[in-house]
Structures are given as structure tokens and as C-alpha cells.
Amino acid sequence: MNIPFLSFAAFAAALGPLPASAGETAVSHGRNTALELCAVCHIVEPGQALAPSLQPPAPSFAEIAAKLDVTAESLRKFLLEPHGRARLDSAMPPFLLPRPEVDSVVAYILSLKTR
Numbered sequence: 572m573n574i575p576f577l578s579f580a581a582f583a584a585a586l587g588p589l590p591a592s593a594g595e596t597a598v599s600h601g602r603n604t605a606l607e608l609c610a611v612c613h614i615v616e617p618g619q620a621l622a623p624s625l626q627p628p629a630p631s632f633a634e635i636a637a638k639l640d641v642t643a644e645s646l647r648k649f650l651l652e653p654h655g656r657a658r659l660d661s662a663m664p665p666f667l668l669p670r671p672e673v674d675s676v677v678a679y680i681l682s683l684k685t686r
Contacts, residue, residue, distance in 0.1 A: 601679025604672050605632065629662065636683035646677045 605615040612623050614631035623629070635641060649657050650673045653665035668676070 597675045597678035598682045600672075601675035601677065601682075604668075605676050605679055608668075609676070632680050633683050636680050641680070641684075643677050643681060646680060647673055650676065 602616070605613070606619060606621070609615055609632075610619050610621045610623065612625040612629040614623060614628055614633075616632070635646075648655065649663075650668060651670070652658060653667055658665060
């Protein structure tokens with residue numbers, strides 16, 4: 572499966588005005604990035620426009636966020652090391668995202684812990 576590579580600058584420009592706080596901005600960018608790239612396999616949010624093509628879908632982002640051992644560090648490591656042990660033990664394809672996009676997706680996933 573080929574996952575398209577998006578430059579963070581191009582993606583951010585397409586989003587238009589940004590929320591007031593840096594935290595809200597990261598979560599918003601992460602949500603949008605996840606809906607663009609991750610919704611092919613995961614349920615990023617209930618009612619998303621694109622249904623996952625993977626059946627059954629990969630764990631939902633809410634399920635990932637609910638895991639007790641999920642932290643910003645563990646998510647970053649998983650997403651930034653496409654050939655790391657954790658990724659090799661999963662069905663996740665070995666694509667790379669730039670660090671700013673990883674950080675925003677991590678912020679979005681962690682924001683689901685409080686919902």
C-alpha cells in the first residue's frame with residue numbers, strides 16, 4: 572500500500588486559519604492528517620467520511636488512546652521507526668511521516684484520552 576507523503580507546510584496552508592492555542596493547533600492538524608492518511612485502515616473518529624478499507628479495521632484511535640501504556644513517547648517511537656520492533660510485530664505499513672506531522676497525530680490521539 573502506498574501512503575502519500577504530504578509536506579507539512581502544504582498541508583498547513585490548505586487548512587486555512589489556525590486555532591488560537593498551540594495545543595489546539597497540533598490536535599487539529601493531527602486530526603486532519605489522520606483523516607487524510609490513517610482513515611484508510613483506522614477509525615480516526617466516529618462518523619468519518621472515509622470508511623476503513625481494512626476489514627476488520629485496525630484499532631480505532633479511541634482504542635489506541637485508551638490503552639494504559641500509550642504515551643506521547645511510545646506513539647512517537649512507533650510512528651518514527653517504521654522498521655522498529657513494534658512496527659514489525661504489527662500490520663502497520665512501514666511509511667514515514669515528517670516529525671511535525673507525527674507530533675500532531677500524537678497530540679490528536681492523546682487528546683482522545685480525555686474524552
